[in-house]
Amino acid sequence: MIRRLWSIIKKEFRQIRRDKRVLSILTLVPAFLLFLNGYALNFDVTHIRLAVVDLEKSVRSREFLNAFVTSGYFDVVDVLPSAEEATTLLDDAEIRAALVIPGDFSANLLSGRTVDVQVLVDGVDANAATTVIGYVQAVTLQYSRGILLSALSKIGRQNYIPINYEARIWYNPELKSVKFLVPGLIGFILTITCVIATALSIVREKERNTIEQIVVSPVHAMEFIVGKLVPYALIALIAAVIVIFAAYVLFGVEVKGSFLNLFVATLLFVIAALGIGLFISTISESQQVAFQVAALASMLPTLILSGFIFPIRSMPLFLQIFSNITPAKYYLVILRGIILKGVGLAAYWEQMVYLVLFSLVVLGVSILRFRKTIG
């Protein structure tokens, strides 16, 4: 039993080793994907290209402008004579926002009237636009408060702010989106490798007829499947190590929690993902079909429904329920907890139980189906 299993595992490793393409896909592509996604999937809004239309050009208006520049979020790329020209630049996406300071800026300020400053924002990317408006608001409020305070002190009141706050951001103090994305990427990449690699490897045996020699031998379906899964689980774990290391080197994402916890959670997830691959191999007859089904079944749900990019809580209820088809949903919660927060597995027993259940169901169904297809 163990001997037979071991010979299947050994055989599988030999085949993988000989197939340089598969080997590189399994180990290097994940790190490459991380590299690409880590840089491309960046939701941070900095260096906002800002055009300025200063209709007054006074000391005060320049001071207000300066507040934007020193905030660090804005790059003033153009100084324009009129708001119409700013519109053209917005149309061409040359700039992200334009700030129009009216000609009566100082006059109104000095006479204690409210000044209306116009901000034009490119709203195509709604998330980015919201962030830009937030920054504009912060800079403007800060500036207004300065004026207010100096006015108060002039009439003899002391410098007084009714409520002040001090925000301490935990886990990701620089608010870098990459820190949020990297754990998701690890899950995404592991799903793709595990699902596609196992699906292909079993269907290849069907396609090349080698499975026939196996089924006439005393090898049990269980031995064959476990023998297939073990090598790919190991390779997936190695790929995970590479990705975690690359995330540290490239993006400075450190694992705050214990590596043992990370290993246990990842192993559970890998088994679930391999189970999906196995299932796909039982419903497809050619490698081509298996690849398409596996790519579709692994990428789409992981990308959209796992909470990798889109928060599950803001989805409609039926989608929230539907999102349970991907084990990545639960794995990501654990992963973010371990990597970013350094929380132990004890906090995630619900997710762990889900992963175990998912693996049991998908592996059970696959083994039953597998027995039937080779019979």
Added chain:
Amino acid sequence: MSNHAIEVERLTKRFGDFTAVDHIDFAVKEGEIFGFLGANGAGKSTTIRMLCALLQPTEGTARVGGHDITDAPEKVKETIGYMSQRFSLYEDLTVEENIHFFGKVYGLTDVALRERKAWALTMANLHGRETSITGTLPGGWKQRLALGCAVLHRPRIVFLDEPTSGVDPLMRRTFWELINELSSEGVTVLVTTHFLEEAEYCNDLILINAGRIIANGSPKELKRDHIKTPILEVQCSNVIEAMEWIEREPWAVETSVFGTNLHVSVSDEKAARAGIRKILKAKGMTLSSLDRITPSLEDVFLYLLDRESQRERTPV
């Protein structure tokens, strides 16, 4: 206990409405080479798959090496060796790795494996090619390696499904020598083939058509029982046209084309010889030779298949 290695009783397999194997009965004696003949789609592979316990029969039973195929499929699998019609070793493993893998899968000990590996390499004539990738070997060598791997564990019964298809004639000869060798060691060999001349090498055989056995016996018996009339071999210039004229004659029982020759089984040899000469002369065809021949199994099978298709056309 009987001395039968395989006993098949009313074995039937239906796929939906289609009956692939229709109540077949036969028995294979221990140590013999048993031929299993029939056209593609006649039900050969389905039968073999059932006997290898890969497929559950719809009806009937079979015992392979004394084990029931439905009750003890695992026992059956341990008893048999199987070589598939399509090459099914790992093409991306080396010769040696394939031998090791299948040896261990069948539970050979290290000592036994070493001995059987040497044997298999000799048999397949692959000494010195141990580390070659199997996929790079020529077709005939691959087939021999496949046979070697199928019998590594010294099975008492071996199933060979079209082992010589796609192999050149010379290699086919050596392959049959290997099969004979196995049989002389007491291994029962059940072999399917669609090369009718290979049937002569079998001790016993069955001919299967549309899922039913239409002939059963040794090559000698088959020839004796089914060919009652003399057969004349005609060598002439236009075989097809000659056949069309000859088959209208009352003495012509059966005509068939063999390559560039014409075989005519006749009821009256004397009348036929004269008749054939007359026809060919009248039609301006040249006759190179006209001889009475001993019937081959091929003649028997063509006769039987022809009879079978006539029976289908005129239902009783």
